[in-house]
Amino acid sequence: MKKYFQRPAIKILVLILAVLGICLLYLSYKTYGNWAFALELRGKKLLAFVFVGIAAAFSTISFQTMTQNHFLTPNILGLDSLYVFVQTLLFFFLGGQQLLGKDSMGTFFLNVLLMVIAGFSLAKLLLKRSGNDLFLLLMIGIILGTFFNSISTFLQVVMDPNEYDLLQGKLFASFGNVNSQYLIIAGLGIVGLALFLWVQSPALDVLHLGNDQAVNLGINVSSFQTILLIVISALVGLSTSLVGPVTFLGFIVANMSYQFMGTYRHRDLFIGGSLLAILLLVLGQFLVxxxxxxxxxxxxxxxxxxxxxxxxxxxxxxxxxx
Structure with missing residues (x-):
């Protein structure tokens, strides 16, 4: 009986039931029969939780497999710092009132595009020229993150106080004011990228054994890592542009997934990590x-x-x- 409950399929079923239970509780608690109000107000947040949870689980688990380190997350490449830097530049030169008033789709796509370009640049310029040295890549990512933070801090110091107050609202993760247009576009992008990583799960299983073993088993490690970095950067970019930076979410759900699922198979880890992320986000918002x-x-x-x-x-x- 004990071995039966240790099967990944049973654990996933338990997580699905837990997620459904907390979602129903979140949607129905203190609605006093007004389901239309609950679905309109809380349903949008719930969709954001689902998409952000999927993005965090898929991107972090893939990144940790690529780096062979369970303590690292994609944010170490400086993607969160880049998001803060872009937002600070836009508010400094264009003005917060104008940006928030327009609620432009262009700003959303600009954030995602810059993060994808950053990931592609790191992959193209560093991985190939450094002989596939991931440690050098991570070091450059930390340096870039510090660089972006320093410029952002300087601009925020000389910024108009009113603009600075508006900017702070964009720099912290917020699930309460998710734009419906952004939600649909980000959701489609996250699901599409997650499906790509799902298809690549067998290759990730092999990469988990190490780069040398992966090469011996017929995987072009350099090209595969480049593709992974671009996809991971896009997932982080979509998630961050949608709700703001959530630094530790990926680390929590990835490591909890390893411990709970007890397997190296990425398809099980992806499902388990996504469900754990959704569960934590909905439960956390309910408590808040x-x-x-x-x-x-x-x-x-x-x-x-x-x-x-x-x-x-x-x-x-x-x-x-x-």
Missing amino acids: EQIFQLNTTLSIVIEFGGGIYFVGKIISERKQRT
């Missing part, structure tokens, strides 16, 4: 709205919990090695 009475935000809860989990993970790994 109903328990904390909106005195905090979901992004703060995720960052706080993620920071504790990250430190605990480091201590646990250190104890195992000693």
Whole structure:
């Protein structure tokens, strides 16, 4: 019986039931029979949770397989810092009132495009010229992230205080004011990219064994890593442009997926990680709205919990090695 419940299919079924349960609770709690109001107000948030959860799970698990490190996330490439940098530039030169008033689709696509270009540039210029050295790639990513943060901080210091207040609302993850047009476009993009990674799951399973083994088994590691970086950058770009940066979400759900699923097969990990992400996001938002009475935000809860989990993970790994 114990082995029966250790099967990935049974674990996925348990997660599906848990996700359905928390979603129904979130949609129906204190609606007082007004389902139309609940679906209109909370349904949009729920869709955002689903898309962001899928993007976080697929991108982080793929990135950790590529780097052979469960402590790294795509944000180490400086993608979050790039998002902050782009938003700061737009608000500084164009003005927050104008940008927020237009609610332009162009700004959304610009954020995604720049993140994809950043991922492609890192892959093209660094991976191939450095002999496929991922450590050099990560080091350059950290340096670029610091560079973007420094320029953003300088511009924010000299920015008009009113513009700065408006900018802060764009730099923190927010699921409460998701634009419906952005939601549809981002959702289609995230689902399409996730399907691509799903199809590439057998190759990711092989890459999990190491680069040398993957080459021996017929995978062009250099080209595959370049494609992965572009897809991962696009997933992070779509997710970040939709709701803002959520740094620790991918790290939490990826590592929880490894522990809960107990398998190396990426299709099981992708499903398990996505369901765990959706479960955590919906549960967190429910607690923020109903328990904390909106005195905090979901992004703060995720960052706080993620920071504790990250430190605990480091201590646990250190104890195992000693």
